[in-house]
Amino acid sequence: MPLQIQADARVLALAFAGGGLELTAACDDGIVRYFDSTSGKLLRTTKWTAGETNAAFSADTQTLASSGRETMIRVWDVGTSRMLRLLGRQGQRISALAFSRDGKLLASGGADGTAQVWDLAEGRLKALLPDGVGESSAVAFSPAGEVLVAANSDTSIRIFQTRNFKLQRKLDNLPMATLAAVFTPDAQRLVTAGPDGFVYLWNPAGWKVVNKLDGPVELIRALAITPDGKSVASTDGGKTIQVWQFD
Numbered sequence: 001m002p003l004q005i006q007a008d009a010r011v012l013a014l015a016f017a018g019g020g021l022e023l024t025a026a027c028d029d030g031i032v033r034y035f036d037s038t039s040g041k042l043l044r045t046t047k048w049t050a051g052e053t054n055a056a057f058s059a060d061t062q063t064l065a066s067s068g069r070e071t072m073i074r075v076w077d078v079g080t081s082r083m084l085r086l087l088g089r090q091g092q093r094i095s096a097l098a099f100s101r102d103g104k105l106l107a108s109g110g111a112d113g114t115a116q117v118w119d120l121a122e123g124r125l126k127a128l129l130p131d132g133v134g135e136s137s138a139v140a141f142s143p144a145g146e147v148l149v150a151a152n153s154d155t156s157i158r159i160f161q162t163r164n165f166k167l168q169r170k171l172d173n174l175p176m177a178t179l180a181a182v183f184t185p186d187a188q189r190l191v192t193a194g195p196d197g198f199v200y201l202w203n204p205a206g207w208k209v210v211n212k213l214d215g216p217v218e219l220i221r222a223l224a225i226t227p228d229g230k231s232v233a234s235t236d237g238g239k240t241i242q243v244w245q246f247d
Contacts, residue, residue: 015057020226056097067094109136151178193220
């Protein structure tokens, strides 16, 4: 049975820290909560900003990107609650966020069906990528950063090469829209989930689904995987987090 962890606010983003012993959750009440990932005990909290609708942690969980109902992305130092960067482009509401593992790039998905890649050191837009006819629903960098996955509410997934931001592959006619996407730490699998109750494991070698697992809940909006690749945390965007095993 999955471990059920209760937060006091809607969970926007999840990440494991401390070698997988801590689970970090960014919530829409402006509080980052740190839980023991084995017992679910609340360990501590820090503040950032309330009212956001999307968020993503850097790989080391020290930086948080967030966006609200307007068009700007805010990048935060989690430890000090200090805003580091303000990013955005005219008229562009943000619907998905993800850091590259080295923390140098931030991907954002737009409500207009585009994906953006931001250079965080310079605070500039590095690439603007077409991502389908609907709203961008999930973005994820591969661990080495050579691939960006961008999912769209039109049920497509696009694979881009980050060296030139050219489209490598388009995956069409998926049964449901992908709402969450993350690579396993060893880069051997892309893990996706959405509103159909299943978790899909893709082999990046050919971009084929190699396993389809029953998810702990019907709807999954955010995923995180431990560094050893054995445990998964998920949430439907409500106040409950599930921690479970791939096997």
